[in-house]
Amino acid sequence: MLVWFLTRALPGPAGGNYVAYMTPTKILLPEDELPTRWYNVLHDLPTPPPPVLHPGTGQPVGPEDLAPLFPMDLILQEVSQDQYVDIPGEVLDVYRLWRPSPLYRAHRLEKALDTPARIYYKYEGVSPAGSHKPNTAVPQAYYNAKSGVRKLTTETGAGQWGTALAFACAQYGLECEVWQVRASYDQKPYRRTMMEVFGATVHPSPSELTEAGRKILAEDPESTGSLGIAISEAVEMAAADPSARYALGSVLNHVLMHQTVIGEEALLQFEMAGDKPDVIVGCTGGGSNFGGLAFPFLREKLAGRNSVDIRAVEPAACPSLTRGKYAYDFGDTAGLTPLLKMHTLGHEFIPDPIHAGGLRYHGMSPLLSHIVALGLVDAVAIGQNECFAAGVRFARAEGIIPAPEPTHALAECVREALRCKESGEEKVILTALCGHAHLDLPAYASYLAGDMVDRDLTDEELSVAMSTIPSR
């Protein structure tokens, strides 16, 4: 309320008026206020999420089941109930290359939308990869290097995660091998170059290098791939090499926890701005940027210190939270992972090759799924044309071209701001701007040329896809 009125019209040099905003456009934390702990939301939930199950025995998996894929430090973080985990100094040193990241007040977008809402965005595009992904790539590479691992394998959809891990591996002297979803490999050749500059080896997925890839290619030589297939390939390669481990860019508890550095910074920045969000929106692929921003605010809500509405936004082409089933399913297409209780469209579901490659995942973080099931977070699905319209609107007002994934959050942010315009409410909206689109420009070219397609996903298609969910 107060901040909204603290703007003044001043005489400009050419006789017109310009506006001097009393809320700064960039709310910047000094480097010595970089948070030194990650937040573990598990500690504060009214009930714990259902356990991860071994597909053979149906029993909860133990640390030894996960040891072929992950180092013990990360396995312990995965099951930790501690409220906070200290960030190692060696990780903070690398974080300081771009953190703390800026919180922006979107004065110009507000004006363009003619809304009484106050809009803020937390911008993660300042990182070396251009997104939030290095927040977890760096600690994952660090703990693997510390435990003597030689190489990390991984998948990448948007190319952002592969770039982040390639950068992180270069920091700690690890080899990095990436399976990039075929649709993204073809759409984004410069992502591959960026990964190679950081020292990684990149393969299109599905590939002939793994049994999982060969099986898919035998059925469909033109397969555009999916995150589920690329995960199968990277897991298969890591499991076969005792000196290698696997790194996942989203979905798992420890990944979401590493990302909470975003929300912890944002809380401090809102304090500096003297403001408080009423609504938080973020896009969800596997849930990590969303959880990273939202969970520290959820902690405050559970403690009665705010009453924020928290909303996940997913693509209409891959609507796991809004149209999927909350059930035990595999995290990958070939069924190599343990069973995770999550919102899923079925592990064999291959989403349309929409431009938001990072959101083309059949499942969702089990932790976020549980939180949605508890009613603490709600979800909405939006088609890609509306998202790119919001992305273009945002770029023209704020000067940053958003990655295709966060255009989903922006589309919901625009909807909310326009609802405020209708109702006259002065809500404070915080949106996760988790990356820029400098290497995703073909997606914008397609939108501007009017070539972008929103295909309706029928109930019948979804029920066929969900028939592959194992019955339990």
Ligand SMILES: Cc1ncc(COP(=O)(O)O)c(C=O)c1O
């Ligand atoms: C820029 C960007 N945003 C969002 C996502 C979705 O992942 P998550 O839901 O884990 O943030 C990705 C994944 O690749 C991404 O690259």
